[in-house]
Amino acid sequence: MGKRECRKCSAIIPTWTTIDGKRKSLQNRKFCLECSPYGAHNTKPVLDVSDLTLEARQARRRAQLVRATQRRREKVMKMAIDYKGGACLLCGYNKCSRALEFHHINPEEKLFSISRDGNTRSWEKVKAELDKCVLLCANCHREVEAGVTFID
Structure with a gap:
């Protein structure tokens, strides 16, 4: 030891x-x-918190909240990708989760962006929004947005 x-x-x-x-x-x-x-x-x-200035305590708390939010966002994104099957709907790509994106089938029904705004919302709200989406890799998503490829 x-x-x-x-x-x-x-x-x-x-x-x-x-x-x-x-x-x-x-x-x-x-x-x-x-x-x-x-x-x-x-x-x-x-750490005796009374020794710290108010600004130092606030900065420390802010840093704790930033770390907690980052962990929550990573967790929600992993859960969302798993919920949608973990691979691109069109080509099956699944090597890097950061290359996977959510495409709203009907953009008019979109309440919020999963990748940007969704990871700080409740899991129930995220799931409801995910039901309006398909999971695509970055390449397939660009092709769908450009009208080159279509989702059946």
Whole structure:
């Protein structure tokens, strides 16, 4: 097992220690005994938020929200592609999910764009919009939009 460091002060945490004459395991600790005394149950977040300025706290929260939104968008897009079969309807392409696009069969029924606006909406709303679409690769989608290829 590798050496573990305290999340707060970066001190090396020993595997075992003796406390009150008893041998205690420290294998699962995240903080050293100085930062979190044995039995104190004080393993709150490492960063003391009161030390940060309001701007720093807001920037930190904004960054957390951006990461959460990115994860949600990726998840919804994967679910949408799987829901529509995972491959281009016309040629069967399925190598890169980023090359797959949703084509609205009847553009007048389109409420929102799946790729742009749909990934922040509820899954039920996205599914309802997906039912109006077909999944095409980028090449086939351009051909359909140009009128070169037609969807049966």
